[in-house]
Amino acid sequence: MMKKRVYMDYSATTPMKEEVLEEMMQFMKTEYGNPSSLHSYGRESKNAVDTARDRIAETLNAKSKEIYFTAGGSESDNWAIKGYAFANKDKGNHIITSKIEHHGVLYTVEYLVKEHGFTATYLDVDADGLIDLEDLKNAITEDTMLITIMFANNEIGTIQPIKEIGAIAKERKIAFHTDGVQAYGNLKLDVDELNIDMMSMSAHKLHGPKGIGALYIRPGIRLHNLIHGGAQERKKRAGTENVPGIVGFGKAAELAHENLEERIQEKTRLRDKMIDGILENVPYTILNGHRTKRLPNNFNISFRFIEGESLLLSLDMVGIAGSSGSACTSGSLDPSHVLLSLGLTHEVAHGSLRLTIGAYNTEEEVDYVLEQLPPIVERLRKMSPLYEEIEGGNQ
Amino acid sequence: MYTEIVMEHFTNPRNVGEIKDADGVGQVGNPKCGDIMKMYFKIDENEVITDVKFKTFGCGSAIASSSIATELIKGKTVKEALQISNKKVVEELGGLPAVKIHCSVLAEQAIKSTIYDYAQKNNKHYEELEDFDPEAAQEDHH
Numbered sequence: 001m002m003k004k005r006v007y008m009d010y011s012a013t014t015p016m017k018e019e020v021l022e023e024m025m026q027f028m029k030t031e032y033g034n035p036s037s038l039h040s041y042g043r044e045s046k047n048a049v050d051t052a053r054d055r056i057a058e059t060l061n062a063k064s065k066e067i068y069f070t071a072g073g074s075e076s077d078n079w080a081i082k083g084y085a086f087a088n089k090d091k092g093n094h095i096i097t098s099k100i101e102h103h104g105v106l107y108t109v110e111y112l113v114k115e116h117g118f119t120a121t122y123l124d125v126d127a128d129g130l131i132d133l134e135d136l137k138n139a140i141t142e143d144t145m146l147i148t149i150m151f152a153n154n155e156i157g158t159i160q161p162i163k164e165i166g167a168i169a170k171e172r173k174i175a176f177h178t179d180g181v182q183a184y185g186n187l188k189l190d191v192d193e194l195n196i197d198m199m200s201m202s203a204h205k206l207h208g209p210k211g212i213g214a215l216y217i218r219p220g221i222r223l224h225n226l227i228h229g230g231a232q233e234r235k236k237r238a239g240t241e242n243v244p245g246i247v248g249f250g251k252a253a254e255l256a257h258e259n260l261e262e263r264i265q266e267k268t269r270l271r272d273k274m275i276d277g278i279l280e281n282v283p284y285t286i287l288n289g290h291r292t293k294r295l296p297n298n299f300n301i302s303f304r305f306i307e308g309e310s311l312l313l314s315l316d317m318v319g320i321a322g323s324s325g326s327a328c329t330s331g332s333l334d335p336s337h338v339l340l341s342l343g344l345t346h347e348v349a350h351g352s353l354r355l356t357i358g359a360y361n362t363e364e365e366v367d368y369v370l371e372q373l374p375p376i377v378e379r380l381r382k383m384s385p386l387y388e389e390i391e392g393g394n395q
Numbered sequence: 396m397y398t399e400i401v402m403e404h405f406t407n408p409r410n411v412g413e414i415k416d417a418d419g420v421g422q423v424g425n426p427k428c429g430d431i432m433k434m435y436f437k438i439d440e441n442e443v444i445t446d447v448k449f450k451t452f453g454c455g456s457a458i459a460s461s462s463i464a465t466e467l468i469k470g471k472t473v474k475e476a477l478q479i480s481n482k483k484v485v486e487e488l489g490g491l492p493a494v495k496i497h498c499s500v501l502a503e504q505a506i507k508s509t510i511y512d513y514a515q516k517n518n519k520h521y522e523e524l525e526d527f528d529p530e531a532a533q534e535d536h537h
Contacts (some may be wrong), residue, residue, distance in 0.1 A: 096501060216424055305452060306452065307429055307430065307453050307454050307457075308450060308454075309454035309455055309457055310405070310453065310454055310455050310457075313402075313455045317406065326429060326454070336431070345426070346426055346427040346428075346429070347426035347427075347452075350426070350429040382411070383408065383411050383450055383451055383452075383458065384431075384451070384452040385422060385431050385432075385433035385450040385451070385452055386426065386431065386452050387452075388413065388433075388450055
């Protein structure tokens with residue numbers, strides 16, 4: 001008998017949809033031409049790439065020529081930040097970001113500071129993971145050239161006030177990049193309405209293939225190239241196009257935006273059922289991230305007195321796949337920088353569990369998690385000397 | 396990433412719990428590092444460890460290391476228990492990933508810390524504990 005398995009790690013990656021794979025297959029088997037070639041094989045591929053670009057542009061209320069394909073979210077982050085910084089040194093050398101960015105952003109900014117003479121301000125976040133707009137305004141100097149703040153956090157799901165950040169950047173004539181990897185496909189995004197100049201996206205977070213992403217670039221924003229070479233992507237990103245990947249991304253983007261509003265409602269309902277079910281029934285729990293300004297699919301709760309990796313192993317034994325901000329799961333000694341930035345102690349950060357739901361999760365699966373998780377937590381707590389101290393104190 | 400022995404000990408840890416009238420109690424590690432081990436020993440007049448219990452806050456390998464360590468020392472004399480090294484713990488577990496070796500070090504230190512407590516209470520002296528610093532064992536063990 002197959003063991004029951006429940007995948008709740010959709011923020012890590014998602015399964016490809018059948019329709020996505022189907023569209024991709026022909027561009028691997030029969031329509032394999034190089035889009036740069038003159039012949040009919042090349043034209044077929046070129047058309048497919050154009051269609052995918054149109055589909056993505058449409059979902060963002062952008063124009064097709066503003067979408068540039070990359071090899072994924074990290075490349076998009078690297079390109080936006082380094083490419084903009086190098087091309088606009090005349091505008092200043094100061095970059096503003098936040099302490100809870102994905103490493104794709106954080107380490108890129110650190111690199112510019114360390115190796116290229118840029119300076120950076122890392123904005124604090126409050127206990128819910130939100131930046132303070134006043135802090136942002138106060139951090140701006142006449143040297144500020146770029147603001148890069150993520151749309152929604154990958155660990156805790158908190159959604160930043162992107163429209164307001166973009167408005168501040170616009171008013172001060174500073175470019176605004178946002179890492180939209182977790183938000184794109186989970187929320188309706190309009191780059192004009194939200195005052196976004198550049199946005200990173202990744203296909204495999206929305207049932208597309210891995211190894212393909214995109215960067216939205218507003219006209220007038222000048223970037224140096226990251227990958228030099230051929231004339232692909234309007235001479236901005238060299239390398240023969242990953243045609244099957246691009247086709248898959250386009251299809252996945254289209255599918256993700258069909259009935260998006262209803263999907264958001266349904267995921268939010270399941271998310272809330274799971275969050276409330278745990279907070280109400282398991283003592284010594286802390287919700288990480290904002291209660292409502294939060295991705296519709298994100299559950300992140302710290303279970304005090306236990307450690308995340310043993311929680312993940314125990315969940316895996318009953319078939320539930322999640323993730324944790326514990327140091328033990330990252331190979332480093334410190335727990336997640338995001339959780340520590342919220343003001344959590346190391347102990348509480350070590351005990352975090354992230355479950356992220358997706359299109360294929362059912363109510364029954366949520367019920368299964370609600371049934372399995374509390375006894376696992378209780379079992380691990382019974383083994384914990386930290387819990388013993390608390391329980392002892394209560395006697 | 397873990398051996399079957401590690402997973403078996405994680406799933407069915409031996410000797411979990413506490414001993415109310417323990418002859419020695421030791422705790423090592425700290426929450427900052429993400430693991431704490433606490434051990435309780437019953438030791439008879441012949442210095443034989445007759446009962447062992449542990450509690451651990453930590454990852455799978457920390458729990459498995461504590462579990463196997465308690466198995467290794469139950470029924471042994473204090474002198475024999477002091478000979479158990481972290482290498483022995485790793486060996487008995489069929490290996491640990493490189494980043495988890497510190498869990499086995501913690502298990503060795505937990506044994507020493509518990510015996511140290513027993514020695515203090517009973518005015519005993521063990522040369523194996525001459526270099527042992529119970530304060531340091533609470534600090535960074537990585």
